[in-house]
Amino acid sequence: MSSEASEFQEAVSRFVRALGLHQPDRTPCGVPIPTSEAHALGELARRGELRQVELVHRLRLEKSTTSRIVTQLARRGWVERAPAPDDGRGVLLRLTPAGLQAARQLAAARQARFGAALDRIPAEERQAVLRALILLTEAVDEP
Amino acid sequence: MSSEASEFQEAVSRFVRALGLHQPDRTPCGVPIPTSEAHALGELARRGELRQVELVHRLRLEKSTTSRIVTQLARRGWVERAPAPDDGRGVLLRLTPAGLQAARQLAAARQARFGAALDRIPAEERQAVLRALILLTEAVDEP
């Protein structure tokens, strides 16, 4: 239904704006690092190690951009580059202890922001909203 | 619940990435204009006229940035600046016919993108997903 699609456009626009995603050097949670770096940190925290090329796919960035982001994270002392064991070309990324701590702080900040948001959603709706968001992501993702 | 909040973080991150929102000079729908300009155009299309300061609030940008965006849109021949009738300081923005057409094309592109996404969501879920997105936006917006 076309009216449904335009309502979605609306809703997505508003969501993006409300989230404050246009600010380049600050995450939506207020942490003073770029959003992409935060996402990279998140991916690394979830898995312990990650191939850099995998990060390229997950962040949907160019390999050059990804390389720079990793350099930034390394400069902050949060990740270490190591040669990939099974492929001489590859780079294996690993979180340092400081990086793990930073990831935890970031998670806490997000917790604060999204936790507060969740409090404004009726408890019985939360599961539905989360499910909807996941569904929507899958739907948008699939090219 | 904290596990709920972290699932949300996950879900939001994924959504943002899947949407491709990190590309500065291309909308998620593939239209080759910056996201903020697209949003500005959308706001102007919905209301016919808009005070520039209103755009600042809706886009959540600095007034300087907003001014530049409006200049861009004017350069494209899509909006006209006029003095606000009730306030000598203000600027009233109005869509030109070309701007209206551009807005329609943009809407069509979004329609194509989000329509395709919606098709991948079971029909009986769509209302729930839309509702969830609106709820989530309000929840995130509030602070």
Add this chain to the structure above:
DNA sequence: CCATGTGGTTGTAATGTCGAACCATGTCGT
């Protein structure tokens, strides 16, 4: 063993955003 493809890095350029300085106009208190 050469041709081609993949993973990474660096250089270059384009672009989006903010903060500050500045101007014009409105508003409020005395």
Add this chain to the structure above:
DNA sequence: ACGACATGGTTCGACATTACAACCACATGG
């Protein structure tokens, strides 16, 4: 009425994120 302050806009300078192209190293397949 008049000065002090707030509001709406513009311009300028700085900074940051991203992509594309060129290049290198390693892998893979005929």
